[in-house]
Amino acid sequence: MSGVSPPGPWRRVSWVVLVVVLGVALGVGASRGGQPPTATQRADAIDALVRCPSCEGISVADSSASTAVAIRHTVAARVRAGQSDSQIDAFLVSRYGPGILLRPPVHGATAWVWVVPPAAAAVAVAGLTMALWRRRSRAPVAVSAEDRALVRRAQAARAEAGTGAEVVRTP
Amino acid sequence: MTVTAGEQPPARPGTRRRHTTRWVAGVTLVAGAALVALLATRPQQTATEVDTPLVGQVAPGITGPTLAGGSFDLAAWRGRWVVVNFFASWCPPCQQEQPELVAFAYAHRSPGDAALVGVVFDDAASTAHGFMQSTGASWPAVIDSGGQIALDYGVRGPPETFIVSPGGIVVAHFDGPMTNAALDYWLARAERGGL
Numbered sequence: 001m002s003g004v005s006p007p008g009p010w011r012r013v014s015w016v017v018l019v020v021v022l023g024v025a026l027g028v029g030a031s032r033g034g035q036p037p038t039a040t041q042r043a044d045a046i047d048a049l050v051r052c053p054s055c056e057g058i059s060v061a062d063s064s065a066s067t068a069v070a071i072r073h074t075v076a077a078r079v080r081a082g083q084s085d086s087q088i089d090a091f092l093v094s095r096y097g098p099g100i101l102l103r104p105p106v107h108g109a110t111a112w113v114w115v116v117p118p119a120a121a122a123v124a125v126a127g128l129t130m131a132l133w134r135r136r137s138r139a140p141v142a143v144s145a146e147d148r149a150l151v152r153r154a155q156a157a158r159a160e161a162g163t164g165a166e167v168v169r170t171p
Numbered sequence: 172m173t174v175t176a177g178e179q180p181p182a183r184p185g186t187r188r189r190h191t192t193r194w195v196a197g198v199t200l201v202a203g204a205a206l207v208a209l210l211a212t213r214p215q216q217t218a219t220e221v222d223t224p225l226v227g228q229v230a231p232g233i234t235g236p237t238l239a240g241g242s243f244d245l246a247a248w249r250g251r252w253v254v255v256n257f258f259a260s261w262c263p264p265c266q267q268e269q270p271e272l273v274a275f276a277y278a279h280r281s282p283g284d285a286a287l288v289g290v291v292f293d294d295a296a297s298t299a300h301g302f303m304q305s306t307g308a309s310w311p312a313v314i315d316s317g318g319q320i321a322l323d324y325g326v327r328g329p330p331e332t333f334i335v336s337p338g339g340i341v342v343a344h345f346d347g348p349m350t351n352a353a354l355d356y357w358l359a360r361a362e363r364g365g366l
Contacts, residue, residue: 053325053326053327054327054328066292066293066321067293067318067321067322067326067327067328070318070319070321070322071322073317073319074319094225094228095224095225095323095324095325096224096325096327097224097325
């Protein structure tokens with residue numbers, strides 16, 4: 001009788017190895033920051049996430065409007081003064097409101113923008129895992145002697161009828 | 172086919188279609204004329220009060236040279252209601268509101284009364300000065316080099332107007348062209364503590 005065999009020890013080991021390799025790769029990737037960003041790089045990164053207040057849907061990094069230029073200068077000055085990204089964001093929000101940030105804040109009404117995608121991904125992965133687990137743990141279908149005899153008779157009948165079909169021997 | 176007396180002959184399809192076309196054309200013409208009349212006679216755009224983070228906060232400082240060649244410091248005007256107006260000569264709503272501001276400044280010319288200060292927004296000083304002179308504006312207008320004052324006030328585009336209390340608190344922020352009457356209304360309301 002053939003069927004799906006339960007996972008053997010090698011299969012479990014391969015899963016463990018896969019998880020370990022993935023974890024190490026993520027750890028190495030996260031820790032490989034290289035040199036800390038320069039003040040200019042930091043200012044550029046902040047500018048790219050600040051909305052131009054007098055434009056339509058573009059960042060101050062991509063705009064030449066006077067308001068965008070003034071914000072770029074302010075961001076650069078505050079970075080040079082040693083302020084953190086969140087301090088600079090807070091200053092701009094205190095002037096223009098939260099809409100000045102192209103990246104929504106993680107708190108308040110906009111938190112769902114950050115929470116929903118990872119939550120949906122987690123639910124999808126959990127659902128897929130459960131479905132695969134159920135499929136694997138399902139009892140294999142047993143083939144009875146009557147079934148085999150039925151198949152043999154059908155194949156013999158087709159061969160006699162001259163359909164050209166080959167008789168396939170099954171174990 | 173014979174038609175007896177008192178019996179209406181059936182309308183021919185072509186005639187009926189012509190009547191329908193005339194009706195549709197007539198209604199379209201009347202609707203178009205009404206729309207043109209509505210657009211031509213509608214009131215000009217006016218300022219709207221906007222709720223921004225600065226309202227209720229200490230007014231950012233305004234210091235710098237003025238178009239007339241002097242210097243200005245908002246802190247020196249503590250104890251008076253101050254109307255801060257961001258403007259530019261190239262901005263049509265600013266041109267629209269300028270006579271209203273002139274009227275407001277004239278009505279409040281008494282010493283200690285509400286004062287008006289302009290802040291030049293993204294405009295050449297010479298052009299802005301010419302604009303002020305040509306409209307008879309006599310209030311100080313501060314040159315905002317680099318747009319730092321506009322940034323401190325969260326200005327997106329002119330005209331924008333702020334009312335600053337005698338204690339130096341921003342009590343209202345308006346977007347769009349102001350009128351003399353609107354400024355008086357909001358000032359009176361602010362003095363009553365209604366803002």
